[in-house]
Amino acid sequence: MWYQLPETEYIDDPIRMEQVAREVRAHRRAAVDTETTGVDRQKDLVVMWSICPHPGVRYACSPEMLKVLKGELIDDPRIEWDFTNAPFDLSMLENMGVPVPAGPVHCTLIMDWLWDENRRGRHGLKETAWDHLKLNMDELSTVVKKQRGESVPDAFARLMREDFASAIDYASKDAWGTQAVHDNLMLKLRDVETDTGLSLLDLYLKVEVPYTKMLHIMARRGVRVAPSYLEDLRGPMQQELDKVAREFARAAGREINLNSPKQLRDLFFGELGWDPIKWTKGGESGNRQPSCDEDTLKLYAAQGKPLAQVLMKHRGIAKIKGTYVDGLLKHVGREDRIYTNIKQHGTVTTRLSSVSPNLTNIPNPEDDIYRIRDAFIARDGHRLMAADYKQLEMYLLAHLSGDVRMQEVIHKGWDVHMGNAAITYGVPYEDIVAAKKEAGRLEAADVPHDQWPEEVTQLLRYRRNAKGVGFAVTYGEGDAALAEQLGVTKQEAADTKEELFDQYPGLRDFIFDTHDDVVARGQVSNLLGYIRHLPEAQSDWKGGYWTKSGRYVQKRPGPWAARALRQSVNLRVQGTAAAVVRLAQMFIEGIDGYENEHADRLRELGYEQILQIHDEVLAEYPTEKGIEAEIEKPLRAIMEHPFHDLPERLGLNFRELDVPLRIDIGTGDTWAQAH
């Protein structure tokens, strides 16, 4: 069935709008798009909106007509809503007093991402309408000549004044296009069967659709910060920066922009004749230059070069100030809260991403001297609770690989990262266990971190480094890089790697099996069936032929294929971790289809999740005596058993993994304390 683009109709009459509402109810669906005063999700308002209940019509409506949407449609659980970038439009509608719809919320960005995760940057309406349907969506700039420095919303507002007919035509086309792309992608997703036997449409409808709404609800809550905490850091940091820059200029004999890698490179490796130690990646152009990064500076600092020492100091401060002090303050909005934009389609592994600002890379308090996470606090009368999975991807590796030794270690409650630390750094496992225990005691006694015994800090650092080593090695790190990371010779690094893999022989098999699979099929998937396409695993191979002199040249992956092989292993684990957290978050929220008694209890207790940091859920809860123990019960029940109803929910035949899942819970007045 194919429809021409219908004529547009402008609706500004409640009686006519009621008729449109009847059409929506009859079709039980509508695509909606909003034109707004700006792109601030907390503040901006709707200046015109469009609705499309079926391909034969398209309406542009005045803001007043939202009363009918609100009064008659939005609370009807049978009506399904289609958007392109649902969280944006839902926010704008909420700003106009229209609540979150009771029915399913679809988003073509998510559909297109699920269809092909590698279309990054091309999931938008213009691109999908063209790529899937050869539909040409107007750029606003072709309808109205955008003036210099004018934003899209401003240009649309001007169009409304200068050429109203074009404005309603442009606006209603987006709702119509959204509907068309939605319908097309529904069919495409339906026809892809995944490795678990589910179709992509199953995953979309049963997991992604409710998740869109859940994430929107969470994102609207925002996260409170103490602006004064950050503001108080500014002055001292700037003074320190200035002081350090003067020291550098004195030692160098002239003024240098310490933020300019190029000026520094000319000074160090040109003028001063230092030997380059590392080279930059050279990016797309492959233009590799001597590097001035921290690793390099460390080496020269250790040789007693004051320029390197001073520059390192500058770097540490500049980064934190630019990104986390000045940067975060720019994003503080209503009620001293930061509202990050959470992208459900932000990664190729089904993890989330967080932008403007990114709240998934706030410095870890363990070695952040400015304790930026202390600026993150709860609303009045509340505290923060962080729940972070223990060694999540190691646990999942144990399950996915079936490695008996790793499963045994986990069943006994031992810590895989500590075990790896013991091997890598040659310290007794028991000492690291004891250090962690001691750290818990010190934390409870409110002893400041800089007063902890050096021994304890060091042992904890071993665990953290071993975490990095363990994942790096599993995901394909080479001997040279590991040698660099550990500060040992290449041979020693190779031996350490051997020893780590020998602990868990099943890991090698898991890695090679995954490689074989991705080479054979050009794609891999996580435990639920979510797909990652890796065509380079099939194309970029070298060798496999006989030379003229009769020698066989072994087949080996080229650089692109080798990369795809590493990515394939990582996807199966990281992607499964993302699934664990997705399901847990929806059970916590008790969102559409994920209603459960634990969620009811959490709601009753006033528990509200406000952030996800990949394997951590951060939440606010009311300050009441003994409430933590009450929250912990349902929270653990949910997070440690995310697959408990998978047979009923998705028809998959397991409820638990071969290993348990465990979480660490921490609470405090600040995010730093909650860790």
Place this chain on the structure above:
DNA sequence: CAACAAGCTA
């Protein structure tokens, strides 16, 4: 404006 280097997180 895009490309790049650097550095922060999981």
Place this chain on the structure above:
DNA sequence: ACGTAGCTTGTTGG
């Protein structure tokens, strides 16, 4: 020849 997955800042050179 390269652990994976991200985002933001500041400089540079068109």
